[in-house]
Amino acid sequence: MSFKTTATISSFGGKLLKLTHTSSTLSCDMALNLYLPPTAESSTQKIPVLFYLAGLTCTGDNGAEKGFFQKRASEKGIAVVYPDTSPRGLTIEGQDESYDFGTGAGFYINATRVPWSSNYKMESYITSELPTHLFESFPSLDRTRQSITGHSMGGHGALTLFLKNPGLYKSVSAFAPIANPVNCPWGQKAFAGYLGEDKEGWKKHDASELLKGWKGGFETLIDVGTGDNFYKQGQLLPENFVAAAKESGHEKGVVVRYQDGYDHSYFFISTFSTDHVDHAAKYLFA
Amino acid sequence: MSFKTTATISSFGGKLLKLTHTSSTLSCDMALNLYLPPTAESSTQKIPVLFYLAGLTCTGDNGAEKGFFQKRASEKGIAVVYPDTSPRGLTIEGQDESYDFGTGAGFYINATRVPWSSNYKMESYITSELPTHLFESFPSLDRTRQSITGHSMGGHGALTLFLKNPGLYKSVSAFAPIANPVNCPWGQKAFAGYLGEDKEGWKKHDASELLKGWKGGFETLIDVGTGDNFYKQGQLLPENFVAAAKESGHEKGVVVRYQDGYDHSYFFISTFSTDHVDHAAKYLFA
Numbered sequence: 001m002s003f004k005t006t007a008t009i010s011s012f013g014g015k016l017l018k019l020t021h022t023s024s025t026l027s028c029d030m031a032l033n034l035y036l037p038p039t040a041e042s043s044t045q046k047i048p049v050l051f052y053l054a055g056l057t058c059t060g061d062n063g064a065e066k067g068f069f070q071k072r073a074s075e076k077g078i079a080v081v082y083p084d085t086s087p088r089g090l091t092i093e094g095q096d097e098s099y100d101f102g103t104g105a106g107f108y109i110n111a112t113r114v115p116w117s118s119n120y121k122m123e124s125y126i127t128s129e130l131p132t133h134l135f136e137s138f139p140s141l142d143r144t145r146q147s148i149t150g151h152s153m154g155g156h157g158a159l160t161l162f163l164k165n166p167g168l169y170k171s172v173s174a175f176a177p178i179a180n181p182v183n184c185p186w187g188q189k190a191f192a193g194y195l196g197e198d199k200e201g202w203k204k205h206d207a208s209e210l211l212k213g214w215k216g217g218f219e220t221l222i223d224v225g226t227g228d229n230f231y232k233q234g235q236l237l238p239e240n241f242v243a244a245a246k247e248s249g250h251e252k253g254v255v256v257r258y259q260d261g262y263d264h265s266y267f268f269i270s271t272f273s274t275d276h277v278d279h280a281a282k283y284l285f286a
Numbered sequence: 287m288s289f290k291t292t293a294t295i296s297s298f299g300g301k302l303l304k305l306t307h308t309s310s311t312l313s314c315d316m317a318l319n320l321y322l323p324p325t326a327e328s329s330t331q332k333i334p335v336l337f338y339l340a341g342l343t344c345t346g347d348n349g350a351e352k353g354f355f356q357k358r359a360s361e362k363g364i365a366v367v368y369p370d371t372s373p374r375g376l377t378i379e380g381q382d383e384s385y386d387f388g389t390g391a392g393f394y395i396n397a398t399r400v401p402w403s404s405n406y407k408m409e410s411y412i413t414s415e416l417p418t419h420l421f422e423s424f425p426s427l428d429r430t431r432q433s434i435t436g437h438s439m440g441g442h443g444a445l446t447l448f449l450k451n452p453g454l455y456k457s458v459s460a461f462a463p464i465a466n467p468v469n470c471p472w473g474q475k476a477f478a479g480y481l482g483e484d485k486e487g488w489k490k491h492d493a494s495e496l497l498k499g500w501k502g503g504f505e506t507l508i509d510v511g512t513g514d515n516f517y518k519q520g521q522l523l524p525e526n527f528v529a530a531a532k533e534s535g536h537e538k539g540v541v542v543r544y545q546d547g548y549d550h551s552y553f554f555i556s557t558f559s560t561d562h563v564d565h566a567a568k569y570l571f572a
Contacts, residue, residue: 010513010545011553065352065552227296259296266351267297 003137006031012074013038016064025121025129026087033064034134039077046142048170048284049079049134050277051126053154053161056186057104060084063151066266072277078284079141081134083126085153087119100186101193107181108157109205111194120194127161127168147280151175151269152230153186155222159207159241163214171283173221173276175269176228179241180208186235208237208244211254218245219253221279223272225262289423292317298360299324302350311407311415312373319350320420325363332428334456334570335365335420336563337412339440339447342472343390346370349437352552358563364570365427367420369412371439373405386472387479393467394443395491397480406480413447413454433566437461437555438516439472441508445493445527449500457569459507459562461555462514465527466494472521494523494530497540504531505539507565509558511548 007018014037023030039047050073052063060082063069073080086106092115095102106122135143148169150158155177162172181187182202191202203209211218224231224238231238238256245254262268293304300323309316325333336359338349346368349355359366372392378401381388392408421429434455436444441463448458467473468488477488489495497504510517510524517524524542531540548554 009549009551009553010511010547010557012557016553068354068357068556071354071556225296261296263295265295267295267302270354271296271298271357 003133011035012070014040014070014074016070021133023087023125023129025125026119028087028089028119030084030088030125032060032084032130033082034138035064035070035073035080035082036138036140037074037077037079040079040140043077043140046145047077047079047140048145048147049081049141050280050284051081051083051146051148051158053083053108053126053148053150053157054085055150055152055154056085057099058085058154059104062266063269066270067273068270069273069277072274076277076281076285078277078281081130083130086122090119092116092119101189105153105190107153107190107194108161109191109194113194113196116194122157123161123164126157127165145170145284147171147284149173149175149276149280150177152236152264153178155179156181156187156207159220160205160210163207163210164204166216170286171219171280173279174223175272175276176224176231176236176264177207177222177238177241178236179222180206180237182206182209183240184235184237208241211241211244211250212248214248214250217253218250220255221276222254222256223259223268223275224256225259225264225268227261228264228268230264289419297321298356300326300356300360302356307419309373309411309415311411312405314373314375314405316370316374316411318346318370318416319368320424321350321356321359321366321368322424322426323360323363323365326365326426329363329426332431333363333365333426334431334433335367335427336566336570337367337369337432337434337444339369339394339412339434339436339443340371341436341438341440342371343385344371344440345390348552349555352556353559354556355559355563358560362563362567362571364563364567367416369416372408376405378402378405387475391439391476393439393476393480394447395477395480399480399482402480408443409447409450412443413451431456431570433457433570435459435461435562435566436463438522438550439464441465442467442473442493445506446491446496449493449496450490452502456572457505457566459565460509461558461562462510462517462522462550463493463508463524463527464522465508466492466523468492468495469526470521470523494527497527497530497536498534500534500536503539504536506541507562508540508542509545509554509561510542511545511550511554513547514550514554516550
């Protein structure tokens with residue numbers, strides 16, 4: 001399925017493409033943004049790709065407009081993909097009842113519980129269908145060099161999709177990730193709704209649980225604001241991810257920076273997004 | 287009248303303050319954003335201030351969220367003020383009938399025509415009341431070092447307020463400014479509505495006309511995107527500003543950069559905002 005380009009916007013010397021396509025995985029039309037750095041046109045070599053997964057209530061626009069990834073991505077020669085956060089335009093009962101479940105809250109997992117299981121397959125969409133279409137439609141993108149990052153729910157998505165798919169991504173980083181969803185209200189609500197009450201099964205979608213069983217090297221950069229109310233409320237639990245890293249011998253590779261006074265917003269993300277592009281670049285150009 | 291701080295948000299090492307106050311000039315409550323760089327707390331010296339005037343339909347939030355001025359302002363030690371674009375919360379008949387007149391479209395002039403003349407005094411608000419309150423409430427800001435920039439309608443505002451108030455601002459620059467409003471649909475509609483039909487009087491609020499009579503030195507940086515539909519439609523007319531500069535002997539000081547393919551959006555502004563902060567810094571720290 002090819003993409004329709006609804007807009008081509010100049011940004012930091014490259015082009016931000018606003019794309020739409022019909023997803024067979026999600027059985028709906030989806031929109032996303034794709035940033036192509038200047039080297040996408042000038043270079044004879046394929047360019048690496050960084051996926052940015054957004055958080056609850058967001059679309060692919062928030063990161064593209066407010067995250068400020070494009071400046072460094074342009075300098076480094078990295079394409080950035082900004083997908084949406086859930087299927088759209090469906091009529092599933094309850095999909096719009098709350099900000100943290102259903103529309104805008106796909107949690108980057110494949111739902112197994114009716115009625116969500118027929119469409120809410122964001123894990124397959126992000127790791128399989130979307131990249132397949134992107135690499136087919138944009139030959140300048142290098143399918144062998146993908147990295148992933150994300151914010152909040154998208155930080156959970158980035159960490160878990162990296163840990164569930166060894167070798168698929170060259171690197172992972174996260175902004176204020178939901179790092180131990182089985183133990184926080186957001187994660188418990190989403191997993192119960194999308195997966196049912198088998199809490200043992202939830203662990204396959206929990207970054208801290210997945211890290212405990214991770215073999216081989218693991219290096220990540222995580223930023224968390226100390227003024228982040230969701231951090232204070234125990235929705236993020238980065239300490240549990242660090243504990244899991246210590247339990248599994250990965251503590252040296254898990255760099256968690258507690259940023260003094262920063263909140264959960266895109267003002268926080270934009271301040272540190274350059275560091276996360278640099279983190280990805282270190283591995284994409286290794 | 288003092289400000290109420292409704293939020294303090296960390297951004298690039300400094301603080302973005304969301305402020306509200308009651309404006310006696312506009313006879314309404316107004317909101318704005320103020321970015322204080324790290325030096326606002328650490329430096330023993332007062333810090334200079336850059337005013338960013340936004341365009342049609344915007345508020346003080348657009349530039350703060352999408353303009354990306356904060357990174358360079360933090361590095362340079364410059365405070366950035368993001369005011370609103372019109373009085374708010376009024377009940378003037380016709381104020382909300384179109385995007386380019388009334389609410390969100392104050393045009394940074396003092397209206398002389400009823401019913402607008404009682405509240406639509408954005409020129410006095412931006413050049414007098416707002417800075418007076420800011421310098422009273424934030425002693426770390428240096429009232430002797432102010433610069434101004436803006437986008438579209440705000441670019442018109444920046445250029446005209448600089449030219450109307452010799453010595454008030456150390457420098458001026460603009461993104462896609464409405465550079466000759468007496469000769470474009472946006473300007474003609476606004477000036478007729480706010481000032482009446484005396485077209486000769488409109489010239490006192492037209493950057494190109496004001497530049498013709500400007501004595502002394504004049505140096506500015508103007509960016510215009512060649513893919514900007516409003517530029518193509520003749521709403522901006524930067525060529526007329528350049529012609530006025532030549533007519534008045536200021537052509538060397540008027541640097542207009544036509545940016546290939548860029549549009550009128552904040553993707554354009556964020557790409558070049560660092561250059562405009564640097565332009566202001568050159569004069570604020572001279």
